[in-house]
Amino acid sequence: MSDQFTPLPEHKFSFGLWTVANQGRDPFGAAVRPPLPPNDAVAMLGEAGAWGVNLHDNDLVPIDATPAERDAIVSSFKKACRANKIVVPMATVNLFYDPIFRDGAFTSNDARVRAYAVRKTMSAMDLGAELGAKVFVLWGGREGTETDACRRADDAVKRLREAINFLCEYSLDKKYGYKFAMEAKPNEPRGDIYMATTGNYLGLIPTLAHPEMVGVNPEVAHETMAGLNFVHAVAQAWDAGKLFHIDLNDQVPGRYDQDFRFGAANPRGAFFLVKFLEDVGYKGSRHFDAHAYRTEDYAGVKEFARGCMRTYLILKAAAKRWNADKEIQALLAENIAAGKGAPPVNRYSQASVKALMGASLDREVIATRGLAYEKLDQLTTEVLLGVR
Numbered sequence: 612m613s614d615q616f617t618p619l620p621e622h623k624f625s626f627g628l629w630t631v632a633n634q635g636r637d638p639f640g641a642a643v644r645p646p647l648p649p650n651d652a653v654a655m656l657g658e659a660g661a662w663g664v665n666l667h668d669n670d671l672v673p674i675d676a677t678p679a680e681r682d683a684i685v686s687s688f689k690k691a692c693r694a695n696k697i698v699v700p701m702a703t704v705n706l707f708y709d710p711i712f713r714d715g716a717f718t719s720n721d722a723r724v725r726a727y728a729v730r731k732t733m734s735a736m737d738l739g740a741e742l743g744a745k746v747f748v749l750w751g752g753r754e755g756t757e758t759d760a761c762r763r764a765d766d767a768v769k770r771l772r773e774a775i776n777f778l779c780e781y782s783l784d785k786k787y788g789y790k791f792a793m794e795a796k797p798n799e800p801r802g803d804i805y806m807a808t809t810g811n812y813l814g815l816i817p818t819l820a821h822p823e824m825v826g827v828n829p830e831v832a833h834e835t836m837a838g839l840n841f842v843h844a845v846a847q848a849w850d851a852g853k854l855f856h857i858d859l860n861d862q863v864p865g866r867y868d869q870d871f872r873f874g875a876a877n878p879r880g881a882f883f884l885v886k887f888l889e890d891v892g893y894k895g896s897r898h899f900d901a902h903a904y905r906t907e908d909y910a911g912v913k914e915f916a917r918g919c920m921r922t923y924l925i926l927k928a929a930a931k932r933w934n935a936d937k938e939i940q941a942l943l944a945e946n947i948a949a950g951k952g953a954p955p956v957n958r959y960s961q962a963s964v965k966a967l968m969g970a971s972l973d974r975e976v977i978a979t980r981g982l983a984y985e986k987l988d989q990l991t992t993e994v995l996l997g998v999r
Protein backbone atom coordinates (compact mmCIF):
# COMPACT_ATOMS: atom_id res chain seq x y z
CA MET A 612 0.00 0.00 0.00
CA SER A 613 1.45 3.33 -0.93
CA ASP A 614 0.25 6.66 0.45
CA GLN A 615 1.71 10.11 1.09
CA PHE A 616 3.94 8.58 3.78
CA THR A 617 5.62 6.08 1.45
CA PRO A 618 9.41 6.61 1.39
CA LEU A 619 10.95 7.63 -1.94
CA PRO A 620 14.61 7.95 -2.98
CA GLU A 621 14.28 11.76 -2.94
CA HIS A 622 13.66 11.60 0.84
CA LYS A 623 17.23 10.28 1.26
CA PHE A 624 16.46 7.80 4.03
CA SER A 625 19.44 5.67 4.98
CA PHE A 626 20.22 3.08 7.64
CA GLY A 627 23.47 1.73 9.02
CA LEU A 628 24.22 -1.87 8.14
CA TRP A 629 24.80 -2.21 11.88
CA THR A 630 21.28 -1.01 12.69
CA VAL A 631 19.03 -3.46 10.86
CA ALA A 632 21.54 -6.28 11.34
CA ASN A 633 21.74 -5.58 15.08
CA GLN A 634 21.21 -8.88 16.88
CA GLY A 635 19.93 -7.37 20.11
CA ARG A 636 22.93 -8.16 22.30
CA ASP A 637 23.21 -6.03 25.45
CA PRO A 638 25.46 -6.17 28.54
CA PHE A 639 22.95 -8.50 30.21
CA GLY A 640 21.90 -10.77 27.39
CA ALA A 641 23.04 -12.61 24.32
CA ALA A 642 21.90 -12.16 20.73
CA VAL A 643 18.17 -12.65 20.18
CA ARG A 644 18.29 -12.64 16.37
CA PRO A 645 20.49 -14.72 14.06
CA PRO A 646 23.17 -12.90 12.05
CA LEU A 647 21.79 -10.99 9.05
CA PRO A 648 24.41 -11.07 6.27
CA PRO A 649 25.10 -7.63 4.71
CA ASN A 650 23.57 -8.56 1.34
CA ASP A 651 20.35 -9.67 3.08
CA ALA A 652 20.26 -6.45 5.09
CA VAL A 653 20.46 -4.50 1.83
CA ALA A 654 17.58 -6.56 0.41
CA MET A 655 15.51 -5.80 3.52
CA LEU A 656 16.24 -2.08 3.22
CA GLY A 657 15.25 -2.18 -0.45
CA GLU A 658 11.93 -3.84 0.44
CA ALA A 659 11.29 -1.33 3.23
CA GLY A 660 11.80 1.55 0.78
CA ALA A 661 15.10 2.99 2.00
CA TRP A 662 17.46 4.89 -0.30
CA GLY A 663 20.84 4.22 1.26
CA VAL A 664 22.92 1.98 3.47
CA ASN A 665 25.94 3.12 5.51
CA LEU A 666 28.58 0.94 7.04
CA HIS A 667 31.60 0.56 9.26
CA ASP A 668 34.49 -1.25 7.59
CA ASN A 669 33.94 -4.35 9.73
CA ASP A 670 30.16 -4.46 9.25
CA LEU A 671 31.04 -5.69 5.77
CA VAL A 672 34.63 -6.93 5.82
CA PRO A 673 35.76 -8.92 8.88
CA ILE A 674 38.81 -7.41 10.59
CA ASP A 675 40.90 -10.49 9.73
CA ALA A 676 39.83 -10.90 6.08
CA THR A 677 42.59 -11.42 3.51
CA PRO A 678 42.77 -8.93 0.60
CA ALA A 679 41.25 -11.55 -1.71
CA GLU A 680 38.39 -12.23 0.70
CA ARG A 681 37.81 -8.49 1.04
CA ASP A 682 37.58 -7.98 -2.70
CA ALA A 683 35.13 -10.87 -3.12
CA ILE A 684 32.90 -9.55 -0.31
CA VAL A 685 32.95 -6.02 -1.70
CA SER A 686 32.13 -7.05 -5.23
CA SER A 687 29.20 -9.18 -4.13
CA PHE A 688 27.95 -6.38 -1.85
CA LYS A 689 28.08 -3.92 -4.75
CA LYS A 690 25.91 -6.31 -6.77
CA ALA A 691 23.40 -6.59 -3.91
CA CYS A 692 23.23 -2.77 -3.67
CA ARG A 693 22.64 -2.46 -7.40
CA ALA A 694 20.00 -5.18 -7.42
CA ASN A 695 18.09 -3.52 -4.58
CA LYS A 696 18.62 0.07 -5.83
CA ILE A 697 20.44 1.02 -2.63
CA VAL A 698 23.32 3.53 -2.57
CA VAL A 699 26.14 3.91 -0.03
CA PRO A 700 26.19 7.64 0.85
CA MET A 701 28.32 7.37 4.01
CA ALA A 702 31.08 5.17 5.36
CA THR A 703 32.69 5.01 8.77
CA VAL A 704 35.27 3.02 10.71
CA ASN A 705 35.03 0.82 13.76
CA LEU A 706 37.60 2.14 16.24
CA PHE A 707 35.94 0.76 19.37
CA TYR A 708 35.22 -2.99 19.19
CA ASP A 709 38.63 -4.60 19.02
CA PRO A 710 40.58 -4.82 22.32
CA ILE A 711 43.42 -2.75 20.80
CA PHE A 712 41.08 0.25 21.24
CA ARG A 713 40.42 -0.33 24.95
CA ASP A 714 42.08 3.01 25.79
CA GLY A 715 40.89 4.91 22.72
CA ALA A 716 42.23 5.09 19.17
CA PHE A 717 43.47 8.48 17.92
CA THR A 718 43.92 9.72 21.50
CA SER A 719 45.62 6.64 22.95
CA ASN A 720 48.92 7.15 24.78
CA ASP A 721 50.43 4.28 22.77
CA ALA A 722 51.75 5.56 19.44
CA ARG A 723 51.28 2.07 17.96
CA VAL A 724 47.56 2.21 18.70
CA ARG A 725 47.30 5.68 17.14
CA ALA A 726 49.14 4.47 14.05
CA TYR A 727 46.94 1.37 13.76
CA ALA A 728 43.80 3.51 14.15
CA VAL A 729 44.84 5.95 11.42
CA ARG A 730 45.83 3.11 9.07
CA LYS A 731 42.54 1.28 9.73
CA THR A 732 40.63 4.49 9.00
CA MET A 733 42.53 4.94 5.72
CA SER A 734 41.49 1.43 4.64
CA ALA A 735 37.90 2.19 5.64
CA MET A 736 38.10 5.35 3.52
CA ASP A 737 39.34 3.24 0.58
CA LEU A 738 36.39 0.91 1.08
CA GLY A 739 33.85 3.74 1.35
CA ALA A 740 35.24 5.46 -1.75
CA GLU A 741 35.00 2.22 -3.70
CA LEU A 742 31.32 2.00 -2.72
CA GLY A 743 30.64 5.63 -3.69
CA ALA A 744 30.47 7.24 -0.23
CA LYS A 745 31.10 11.00 -0.08
CA VAL A 746 30.61 11.46 3.66
CA PHE A 747 32.94 9.83 6.17
CA VAL A 748 31.69 9.74 9.75
CA LEU A 749 34.12 9.65 12.66
CA TRP A 750 32.54 8.71 15.96
CA GLY A 751 35.02 8.82 18.84
CA GLY A 752 33.97 5.47 20.32
CA ARG A 753 36.33 4.94 23.23
CA GLU A 754 38.20 8.26 22.97
CA GLY A 755 37.76 9.03 26.66
CA THR A 756 38.65 7.92 30.16
CA GLU A 757 37.74 6.05 33.31
CA THR A 758 40.44 7.96 35.18
CA ASP A 759 41.89 11.31 34.18
CA ALA A 760 45.18 10.18 35.72
CA CYS A 761 45.90 8.50 32.37
CA ARG A 762 46.68 11.63 30.33
CA ARG A 763 46.19 15.36 30.12
CA ALA A 764 42.91 15.99 28.35
CA ASP A 765 44.45 18.63 26.08
CA ASP A 766 46.97 16.02 24.84
CA ALA A 767 43.97 14.01 23.70
CA VAL A 768 42.62 17.05 21.85
CA LYS A 769 45.99 17.59 20.13
CA ARG A 770 46.24 13.94 19.05
CA LEU A 771 42.69 13.96 17.75
CA ARG A 772 43.46 17.11 15.73
CA GLU A 773 46.59 15.52 14.26
CA ALA A 774 44.70 12.37 13.24
CA ILE A 775 41.89 14.33 11.56
CA ASN A 776 44.45 16.51 9.75
CA PHE A 777 46.27 13.40 8.53
CA LEU A 778 43.05 11.85 7.25
CA CYS A 779 42.00 15.03 5.45
CA GLU A 780 45.34 15.00 3.62
CA TYR A 781 44.81 11.33 2.72
CA SER A 782 41.41 12.12 1.22
CA LEU A 783 42.89 15.01 -0.78
CA ASP A 784 45.84 12.89 -1.90
CA LYS A 785 43.55 10.11 -3.09
CA LYS A 786 41.01 12.59 -4.54
CA TYR A 787 38.21 10.88 -2.62
CA GLY A 788 36.29 14.13 -2.16
CA TYR A 789 35.20 13.19 1.35
CA LYS A 790 33.51 15.48 3.82
CA PHE A 791 34.19 14.30 7.38
CA ALA A 792 31.31 14.37 9.85
CA MET A 793 32.36 14.24 13.51
CA GLU A 794 29.91 12.52 15.86
CA ALA A 795 29.88 13.46 19.56
CA LYS A 796 28.61 11.25 22.40
CA PRO A 797 28.82 12.11 26.09
CA ASN A 798 29.21 9.03 28.28
CA GLU A 799 29.17 5.69 26.56
CA PRO A 800 30.95 3.27 26.18
CA ARG A 801 33.26 5.06 28.65
CA GLY A 802 32.07 7.33 31.43
CA ASP A 803 33.86 10.43 30.17
CA ILE A 804 34.29 10.88 26.46
CA TYR A 805 36.33 13.71 24.92
CA MET A 806 34.21 15.80 22.54
CA ALA A 807 31.07 15.03 24.52
CA THR A 808 28.71 17.23 22.53
CA THR A 809 28.26 18.58 19.02
CA GLY A 810 29.24 21.98 20.40
CA ASN A 811 32.65 20.59 21.39
CA TYR A 812 33.28 19.60 17.78
CA LEU A 813 32.06 22.95 16.47
CA GLY A 814 34.79 24.44 18.67
CA LEU A 815 37.48 22.03 17.46
CA ILE A 816 36.80 22.30 13.71
CA PRO A 817 38.11 25.86 13.19
CA THR A 818 41.45 24.74 14.72
CA LEU A 819 41.99 22.05 12.05
CA ALA A 820 44.24 22.32 9.00
CA HIS A 821 41.27 21.79 6.64
CA PRO A 822 38.23 23.11 8.49
CA GLU A 823 36.26 23.28 5.23
CA MET A 824 36.40 19.46 4.94
CA VAL A 825 35.07 18.78 8.42
CA GLY A 826 31.58 19.13 9.87
CA VAL A 827 29.41 17.27 12.36
CA ASN A 828 27.06 14.31 12.57
CA PRO A 829 24.78 15.08 15.54
CA GLU A 830 22.71 12.22 16.97
CA VAL A 831 19.36 12.62 18.74
CA ALA A 832 20.21 10.09 21.47
CA HIS A 833 23.64 11.53 22.20
CA GLU A 834 22.62 15.13 22.93
CA THR A 835 19.57 13.81 24.80
CA MET A 836 21.76 11.59 27.01
CA ALA A 837 23.64 14.76 27.94
CA GLY A 838 20.35 16.40 28.87
CA LEU A 839 20.62 18.87 26.00
CA ASN A 840 18.18 20.17 23.40
CA PHE A 841 18.98 18.36 20.15
CA VAL A 842 17.34 20.85 17.80
CA HIS A 843 19.45 23.65 19.25
CA ALA A 844 22.64 21.68 18.55
CA VAL A 845 21.51 20.91 15.01
CA ALA A 846 20.55 24.54 14.43
CA GLN A 847 23.95 25.79 15.56
CA ALA A 848 25.67 23.26 13.31
CA TRP A 849 23.48 24.39 10.41
CA ASP A 850 24.22 28.04 11.09
CA ALA A 851 27.94 27.27 11.00
CA GLY A 852 27.53 25.44 7.65
CA LYS A 853 28.62 22.24 9.36
CA LEU A 854 25.58 19.95 9.27
CA PHE A 855 27.18 17.31 7.02
CA HIS A 856 25.13 14.34 8.28
CA ILE A 857 22.59 13.45 10.98
CA ASP A 858 21.84 10.36 13.09
CA LEU A 859 18.13 10.00 13.81
CA ASN A 860 16.81 7.80 16.61
CA ASP A 861 15.19 8.41 19.98
CA GLN A 862 16.11 8.37 23.63
CA VAL A 863 14.59 9.08 27.03
CA PRO A 864 16.94 11.28 29.13
CA GLY A 865 18.57 9.50 32.06
CA ARG A 866 18.23 6.00 30.59
CA TYR A 867 20.80 3.68 29.02
CA ASP A 868 21.69 4.29 25.36
CA GLN A 869 18.34 3.23 23.89
CA ASP A 870 18.68 3.87 20.13
CA PHE A 871 14.91 3.73 19.72
CA ARG A 872 12.99 4.00 16.46
CA PHE A 873 12.78 7.63 15.34
CA GLY A 874 10.04 9.48 17.23
CA ALA A 875 9.31 6.53 19.58
CA ALA A 876 10.09 8.37 22.82
CA ASN A 877 9.64 12.07 22.10
CA PRO A 878 7.52 12.74 19.01
CA ARG A 879 7.35 16.42 19.93
CA GLY A 880 11.14 16.79 19.85
CA ALA A 881 11.17 14.80 16.61
CA PHE A 882 8.57 17.19 15.17
CA PHE A 883 10.65 20.29 15.86
CA LEU A 884 13.68 18.52 14.41
CA VAL A 885 11.95 17.47 11.18
CA LYS A 886 10.40 20.92 10.89
CA PHE A 887 13.85 22.48 11.25
CA LEU A 888 15.49 20.21 8.66
CA GLU A 889 12.68 20.78 6.17
CA ASP A 890 12.38 24.53 6.82
CA VAL A 891 16.06 25.19 6.20
CA GLY A 892 16.23 22.80 3.24
CA TYR A 893 18.84 20.39 4.61
CA LYS A 894 19.98 18.33 1.62
CA GLY A 895 21.91 15.50 3.30
CA SER A 896 20.96 11.95 4.25
CA ARG A 897 18.24 11.34 6.82
CA HIS A 898 20.16 8.54 8.46
CA PHE A 899 18.57 6.31 11.08
CA ASP A 900 21.08 5.09 13.65
CA ALA A 901 18.59 3.11 15.72
CA HIS A 902 17.87 -0.47 16.74
CA ALA A 903 14.69 -2.52 16.82
CA TYR A 904 13.52 -3.63 20.26
CA ARG A 905 15.13 -6.79 21.55
CA THR A 906 11.71 -8.43 21.44
CA GLU A 907 11.63 -8.46 17.63
CA ASP A 908 12.34 -11.01 14.93
CA TYR A 909 13.40 -9.77 11.48
CA ALA A 910 9.80 -9.07 10.49
CA GLY A 911 9.75 -6.70 13.47
CA VAL A 912 13.04 -5.17 12.34
CA LYS A 913 11.48 -4.39 8.98
CA GLU A 914 8.52 -2.77 10.74
CA PHE A 915 11.02 -0.77 12.78
CA ALA A 916 12.75 0.48 9.61
CA ARG A 917 9.44 1.35 7.97
CA GLY A 918 8.33 3.09 11.17
CA CYS A 919 11.40 5.37 11.26
CA MET A 920 10.75 6.61 7.72
CA ARG A 921 6.97 6.79 8.06
CA THR A 922 7.19 8.85 11.25
CA TYR A 923 9.62 11.25 9.57
CA LEU A 924 7.18 11.77 6.68
CA ILE A 925 4.18 12.13 9.01
CA LEU A 926 6.06 14.80 10.97
CA LYS A 927 7.07 16.48 7.72
CA ALA A 928 3.40 16.72 6.76
CA ALA A 929 2.59 18.04 10.24
CA ALA A 930 5.30 20.70 9.86
CA LYS A 931 3.72 21.77 6.59
CA ARG A 932 0.34 22.10 8.31
CA TRP A 933 1.95 24.05 11.17
CA ASN A 934 3.59 26.45 8.74
CA ALA A 935 0.31 26.94 6.86
CA ASP A 936 -1.81 27.37 10.01
CA LYS A 937 -3.16 30.94 10.00
CA GLU A 938 -3.72 31.11 13.75
CA ILE A 939 -0.21 29.87 14.54
CA GLN A 940 1.36 32.24 12.07
CA ALA A 941 -0.69 35.17 13.37
CA LEU A 942 0.53 34.54 16.93
CA LEU A 943 4.13 34.50 15.75
CA ALA A 944 3.61 37.62 13.67
CA GLU A 945 2.01 39.51 16.56
CA ASN A 946 5.08 38.93 18.71
CA ILE A 947 7.33 40.30 15.99
CA ALA A 948 4.99 43.23 15.27
CA ALA A 949 5.06 44.23 18.95
CA GLY A 950 8.71 45.26 18.52
CA LYS A 951 8.13 47.36 15.40
CA GLY A 952 9.82 50.75 15.48
CA ALA A 953 12.55 49.74 17.94
CA PRO A 954 16.03 51.06 17.06
CA PRO A 955 18.02 48.35 15.25
CA VAL A 956 21.02 46.85 17.04
CA ASN A 957 22.18 44.58 14.25
CA ARG A 958 25.00 46.90 13.12
CA TYR A 959 27.06 49.31 15.20
CA SER A 960 27.44 52.93 14.12
CA GLN A 961 27.40 56.36 15.74
CA ALA A 962 23.91 56.89 14.31
CA SER A 963 22.62 53.60 15.70
CA VAL A 964 23.98 54.47 19.14
CA LYS A 965 22.26 57.84 18.96
CA ALA A 966 18.95 56.27 17.96
CA LEU A 967 19.31 53.68 20.71
CA MET A 968 20.01 56.25 23.42
CA GLY A 969 17.07 58.38 22.31
CA ALA A 970 14.50 55.60 21.98
CA SER A 971 11.73 55.13 24.50
CA LEU A 972 12.04 51.52 25.72
CA ASP A 973 9.69 51.26 28.69
CA ARG A 974 10.65 48.00 30.38
CA GLU A 975 7.46 47.85 32.44
CA VAL A 976 5.19 48.33 29.43
CA ILE A 977 7.18 45.87 27.33
CA ALA A 978 7.06 43.23 30.07
CA THR A 979 3.28 43.40 30.57
CA ARG A 980 2.36 41.94 27.20
CA GLY A 981 1.57 38.20 27.29
CA LEU A 982 3.36 36.22 24.62
CA ALA A 983 0.59 33.64 24.07
CA TYR A 984 3.00 30.72 24.10
CA GLU A 985 0.42 28.64 25.95
CA LYS A 986 -1.91 28.99 23.02
CA LEU A 987 0.90 28.53 20.50
CA ASP A 988 2.03 25.35 22.20
CA GLN A 989 -1.50 23.96 22.49
CA LEU A 990 -2.06 24.61 18.77
CA THR A 991 1.21 22.79 18.11
CA THR A 992 -0.06 19.85 20.18
CA GLU A 993 -3.29 19.84 18.18
CA VAL A 994 -1.40 19.79 14.89
CA LEU A 995 0.68 16.91 16.24
CA LEU A 996 -2.33 14.98 17.47
CA GLY A 997 -3.95 15.33 14.09
CA VAL A 998 -6.96 17.48 14.95
CA ARG A 999 -5.61 20.55 13.14
Ligand code: GCO
Pocket residue numbers: 667703704748749750794796830858868900
Ligand atom coordinates in the same frame (compact mmCIF):
# COMPACT_ATOMS: atom_id res chain seq x y z
C1 GCO B 1 26.74 4.67 18.97
C2 GCO B 1 27.04 5.52 17.77
C3 GCO B 1 27.42 4.72 16.57
C4 GCO B 1 28.00 5.59 15.45
C5 GCO B 1 28.59 4.76 14.39
C6 GCO B 1 29.08 5.59 13.23
O1 GCO B 1 26.08 5.18 19.87
O2 GCO B 1 27.18 3.53 19.02
O3 GCO B 1 25.91 6.30 17.50
O4 GCO B 1 26.31 4.00 16.11
O5 GCO B 1 27.03 6.41 14.90
O6 GCO B 1 29.63 4.04 14.93
O7 GCO B 1 30.40 5.82 13.34
Ligand code: MN
Pocket residue numbers: 830832833870900
Ligand atom coordinates in the same frame (compact mmCIF):
# COMPACT_ATOMS: atom_id res chain seq x y z
MN1 MN C 1 24.49 6.35 19.19
Ligand code: MN
Pocket residue numbers: 750794830858900
Ligand atom coordinates in the same frame (compact mmCIF):
# COMPACT_ATOMS: atom_id res chain seq x y z
MN1 MN D 1 25.42 7.39 15.73
